[in-house]
Amino acid sequence: MSKEITSRTTDYSQWYNDLILKGGLADYSAVRGCMVIKPYGYAIWENMRNELDRMFKETGHENAYFPLFVPKSLFEAEEKNAEGFAKECAIVTHYRLKADPENKGKLIVDPEAKLDEELVVRPTSEAIIWNTYKGWIQSYRDLPLLINQWANVVRWEMRTRLFLRTAEFLWQEGHTAHATSQEAVDETVQMLHVYATFAEEFMAMPVIKGVKSANERFAGAVDTYCIEALMQDGKALQAGTSHFLGQNFAKAFDVKFADKENKLDYVWATSWGVSTRLIGALVMAHSDDQGLILPPKLAPIQVVIVPIFKGEEQKQLIDEKVKILQQQLKLAGIRVKYDDNDNNRPGWKFAEYEMKGVPVRIAIGARDIANNVVEVARRDTKEKVTMSIDGLAENIIVLLNDIQTAIYNKAKSFRDEHITNANSWEEFVALLDGKAGFIAAHWDGTPETEDKIKELTKATIRCIPLDNTMEEGKCILTGNVSQQRVLFARAY
Amino acid sequence: MSKEITSRTTDYSQWYNDLILKGGLADYSAVRGCMVIKPYGYAIWENMRNELDRMFKETGHENAYFPLFVPKSLFEAEEKNAEGFAKECAIVTHYRLKADPENKGKLIVDPEAKLDEELVVRPTSEAIIWNTYKGWIQSYRDLPLLINQWANVVRWEMRTRLFLRTAEFLWQEGHTAHATSQEAVDETVQMLHVYATFAEEFMAMPVIKGVKSANERFAGAVDTYCIEALMQDGKALQAGTSHFLGQNFAKAFDVKFADKENKLDYVWATSWGVSTRLIGALVMAHSDDQGLILPPKLAPIQVVIVPIFKGEEQKQLIDEKVKILQQQLKLAGIRVKYDDNDNNRPGWKFAEYEMKGVPVRIAIGARDIANNVVEVARRDTKEKVTMSIDGLAENIIVLLNDIQTAIYNKAKSFRDEHITNANSWEEFVALLDGKAGFIAAHWDGTPETEDKIKELTKATIRCIPLDNTMEEGKCILTGNVSQQRVLFARAY
Numbered sequence: 004m005s006k007e008i009t010s011r012t013t014d015y016s017q018w019y020n021d022l023i024l025k026g027g028l029a030d031y032s033a034v035r036g037c038m039v040i041k042p043y044g045y046a047i048w049e050n051m052r053n054e055l056d057r058m059f060k061e062t063g064h065e066n067a068y069f070p071l072f073v074p075k076s077l078f079e080a081e082e083k084n085a086e087g088f089a090k091e092c093a094i095v096t097h098y099r100l101k102a103d104p105e106n107k108g109k110l111i112v113d114p115e116a117k118l119d120e121e122l123v124v125r126p127t128s129e130a131i132i133w134n135t136y137k138g139w140i141q142s143y144r145d146l147p148l149l150i151n152q153w154a155n156v157v158r159w160e161m162r163t164r165l166f167l168r169t170a171e172f173l174w175q176e177g178h179t180a181h182a183t184s185q186e187a188v189d190e191t192v193q194m195l196h197v198y199a200t201f202a203e204e205f206m207a208m209p210v211i212k213g214v215k216s217a218n219e220r221f222a223g224a225v226d227t228y229c230i231e232a233l234m235q236d237g238k239a240l241q242a243g244t245s246h247f248l249g250q251n252f253a254k255a256f257d258v259k260f261a262d263k264e265n266k267l268d269y270v271w272a273t274s275w276g277v278s279t280r281l282i283g284a285l286v287m288a289h290s291d292d293q294g295l296i297l298p299p300k301l302a303p304i305q306v307v308i309v310p311i312f313k314g315e316e317q318k319q320l321i322d323e324k325v326k327i328l329q330q331q332l333k334l335a336g337i338r339v340k341y342d343d344n345d346n347n348r349p350g351w352k353f354a355e356y357e358m359k360g361v362p363v364r365i366a367i368g369a370r371d372i373a374n375n376v377v378e379v380a381r382r383d384t385k386e387k388v389t390m391s392i393d394g395l396a397e398n399i400i401v402l403l404n405d406i407q408t409a410i411y412n413k414a415k416s417f418r419d420e421h422i423t424n425a426n427s428w429e430e431f432v433a434l435l436d437g438k439a440g441f442i443a444a445h446w447d448g449t450p451e452t453e454d455k456i457k458e459l460t461k462a463t464i465r466c467i468p469l470d471n472t473m474e475e476g477k478c479i480l481t482g483n484v485s486q487q488r489v490l491f492a493r494a495y
Numbered sequence: 496m497s498k499e500i501t502s503r504t505t506d507y508s509q510w511y512n513d514l515i516l517k518g519g520l521a522d523y524s525a526v527r528g529c530m531v532i533k534p535y536g537y538a539i540w541e542n543m544r545n546e547l548d549r550m551f552k553e554t555g556h557e558n559a560y561f562p563l564f565v566p567k568s569l570f571e572a573e574e575k576n577a578e579g580f581a582k583e584c585a586i587v588t589h590y591r592l593k594a595d596p597e598n599k600g601k602l603i604v605d606p607e608a609k610l611d612e613e614l615v616v617r618p619t620s621e622a623i624i625w626n627t628y629k630g631w632i633q634s635y636r637d638l639p640l641l642i643n644q645w646a647n648v649v650r651w652e653m654r655t656r657l658f659l660r661t662a663e664f665l666w667q668e669g670h671t672a673h674a675t676s677q678e679a680v681d682e683t684v685q686m687l688h689v690y691a692t693f694a695e696e697f698m699a700m701p702v703i704k705g706v707k708s709a710n711e712r713f714a715g716a717v718d719t720y721c722i723e724a725l726m727q728d729g730k731a732l733q734a735g736t737s738h739f740l741g742q743n744f745a746k747a748f749d750v751k752f753a754d755k756e757n758k759l760d761y762v763w764a765t766s767w768g769v770s771t772r773l774i775g776a777l778v779m780a781h782s783d784d785q786g787l788i789l790p791p792k793l794a795p796i797q798v799v800i801v802p803i804f805k806g807e808e809q810k811q812l813i814d815e816k817v818k819i820l821q822q823q824l825k826l827a828g829i830r831v832k833y834d835d836n837d838n839n840r841p842g843w844k845f846a847e848y849e850m851k852g853v854p855v856r857i858a859i860g861a862r863d864i865a866n867n868v869v870e871v872a873r874r875d876t877k878e879k880v881t882m883s884i885d886g887l888a889e890n891i892i893v894l895l896n897d898i899q900t901a902i903y904n905k906a907k908s909f910r911d912e913h914i915t916n917a918n919s920w921e922e923f924v925a926l927l928d929g930k931a932g933f934i935a936a937h938w939d940g941t942p943e944t945e946d947k948i949k950e951l952t953k954a955t956i957r958c959i960p961l962d963n964t965m966e967e968g969k970c971i972l973t974g975n976v977s978q979q980r981v982l983f984a985r986a987y
Contacts, residue, residue, distance in 0.1 A: 068532040070525075070526040094589040097588065098586070
């Protein structure tokens with residue numbers, strides 16, 4: 004075996020780090036809390052980005068780019084937003100270095116190059132964007148304004164995890180402006196559905212669509228919608244959020260529009276985002292103790308071909324055949340790699356591509372060619388079958404679709420088995436420390452109770468599901484009356 | 496007319512700003528020196544990025560992502576690079592804001608959240624990347640390492656111009672590592688050719704490939720190769736650079752590899768980049784006093800269809816016909832927009848799409864449909880022709896190709912007419928203040944002479960062309976002996 008991976012049962016957290024590092028997705032960097040996204044990890048992000056970008060454009064959005072820096076006076080304009088992010092902001096205070104007079108070859112910050120107003124490195128862009136929208140929106144004809152941005156953001160975190168929580172991360176942030184409250188709410192919900200579709204159809208990761216309680220709401224939002232996924236250790240992961248911002252930012256930045264009757268009103272807003280955190284979710288949703296398991300729709304390499312040969316003559320024979328096969332697979336739209344690297348043996352390669360989660364491996368030897376077949380192994384179940392070389396591309400497409408469906412179904416069964424009702428505090432606590440997963444329980448609707456539950460158990464309300472059934476009950480902590488169950492979990 | 500543009504002869508600089516702002520490419524922001532790239536401008540950047548990214552991948556490169564911040568101690572490791580960029584660095588010194596005790600609702604930088612080591616916002620990423628490569632490269636088997644990054648960078652500039660010179664800009668930066676000097680030089684030159692191909696075939700902008708003099712070299716490079724374009728005011732614009740970095744960064748970050756004989760040596764490096772500055776170049780290369788002229792291969796909208804009608808009945812007839820035509824054009828791979836917005840009249844739309852540089856405009860009325868024709872106008876020459884509706888898509892493809900070629904040829908004629916030999920100081924100065932453009936003149940090869948010429952005339956050596964003919968002569972300033980002419984110009 005090429006590289007050892009800690010098993011999930013031994014140390015789940017170390018298993019995750021092993022997958023990220025040994026799978027070649029990311030690396031630690033010299034900058035506290037910031038990671039390097041390696042080519043294989045970045046290729047997954049590119050595939051995610053391309054699909055999401057297509058979905059955003061199909062729903063009428065355009066991309067734009069706004070400054071990295073937010074002047075402090077703009078940042079503090081929407082008070083709740085500012086308060087929510089103030090503690091995690093990287094601040095630019097100077098714009099020049101100079102030679103250190105006491106230390107040859109070293110540099111110091113030039114005290115004469117102090118900025119009059121400090122700049123916040125954007126932790127999110129509502130402030131700079133709504134300050135810009137003020138100049139772009141005058142009348143109802145300028146609405147709706149449907150803009151998305153692909154960018155890096157910085158949120159200073161004390162405890163970081165590769166992909167899941169890093170000081171800098173890549174994301175997209177949609178920022179839309181509307182003439183009516185209803186239109187903004189519709190947009191918020193539409194984008195939540197886009198995220199859910201992406202998670203389920205591309206990431207093969209089932210999600211619950213819901214709305215956040217006040218405690219977990221985005222700072223500055225009226226309502227935060229979210230998709231919540233379940234990881235294999237029974238912890239939840241928030242995979243995307245879509246916020247109805249009401250008129251909060253329009254008021255903070257004085258963005259008004261004239262309606263058809265020429266009456267002035269503040270504009271209604273939404274914002275929504277997903278980030279490179281999704282890569283962490285993808286890794287934890289499907290992978291096993293041998294390595295990554297990637298859904299075919301997002302895998303950078305969908306099929307790897309490994310030659311099995313003795314001697315140069317066999318190798319040439321295989322090379323010629325693979326050249327044709329590779330061409331056919333590429334024409335069928337399959338991302339295929341032929342690994343004929345001499346430095347490594349087939350067994351090493353098998354383990355390496357298992358580690359990297361390549362959905363399908365094709366092994367081909369001289370005898371296979373004589374029999375007009377190849378050996379096809381799927382990563383998720385490790386099943387091997389012999390397939391005819393004739394019509395291979397068509398059969399591989401079917402197989403890739405099968406794998407995509409199979410890993411979704413597996414994750415969905417696990418998730419569904421891990422949504423459990425708790426009807427008392429004792430049941431609630433026992434579940435959290437035992438089976439874990441989502442726990443559906445009654446809550447009295449107050450932030451104080453939610454805080455108390457979090458303090459006692461580290462569990463939070465992940466969401467109030469959109470399709471919730473109303474059911475009278477009593478809050479598991481206070482016994483006060485409740486109209487519906489909400490989903491609790493410990494979360495990433 | 497919808498919007499007034501200053502003419503080139505009245506004020507070239509204002510003409511440029513008018514095109515950017517009124518054409519909807521970018522906007523000023525609240526952050527000094529930073530711009531907002533608006534959707535139409537960003538769509539051009541996306542088209543550029545997609546083509547370049549394809550070309551990078553075809554030449555074996557992969558994308559990755561490295562941190563935005565560079566710790567000061569890493570930044571200063573390669574001394575020449577650090578010295579070159581020190582004066583334009585934005586510096587993060589704190590990681591938290593807190594409520595201002597003296598000013599309710601306001602925030603101040605928390606003095607207790609001062610970083611032990613300041614972070615430089617990357618002006619370029621050699622330092623952070625080579626520090627990372629140290630962990631990735633052990634042996635010749637790890638080489639070549641061919642990585643590109645799409646990112647934002649910050650260079651604090653005192654005088655900024657939209658797209659041409661902004662404090663923050665978007666770019667790509669390739670960073671490669673090689674086992675031999677020759678291989679690194681070959682990579683440097685290969686990427687220069689990629690840039691030149693992109694500039695000429697996609698931007699329709701002829702460029703001169705050359706190498707920089709020592710004065711104009713990238714800080715930390717052994718040699719800087721460049722492509723230089725000529726704008727309509729006779730000033731040059733550096734459109735892309737490709738650097739052979741020798742072993743400078745490998746030595747600064749101690750990156751060694753074991754060769755096949757297990758002998759250790761420092762790794763050889765290149766870096767190369769183009770930025771959103773290319774959008775500024777694109778604008779200035781082709782546009783006229785009516786607005787932008789965009790090359791079809793990069794235009795966000797290649798064809799706009801404008802209906803000409805009286806009454807709802809005619810409108811419906813046209814809508815139905817356009818629906819079919821639009822479908823046919825899209826199937827042929829053409830980016831087409833149907834503008835049936837009721838708020839604006841056809842004349843307003845004609846001016847608007849001229850302003851926005853849409854290569855082809857199709858006008859269609861009820862009588863046209865009766866005659867089975869449409870009116871087709873090309874933006875570059877403003878010629879109008881009547882085209883049959885039958886086979887329209889095929890003919891539009893031919894027309895778009897014709898426009899692409901025509902604007903390249905026009906720019907090339909202009910450029911070729913503006914490369915002039917100067918054989919004396921008097922000729923040189925007269926040309927600079929008269930005809931301008933590139934001036935081919937003898938230079939004695941010393942940095943001192945180049946500095947003096949720059950001081951006297953603001954002209955710099957743009958490059959020593961790669962295909963230069965050797966020719967003995969005398970330096971225009973000092974009269975000292977020279978082996979070849981070099982290209983001078985005033986530049987952006």
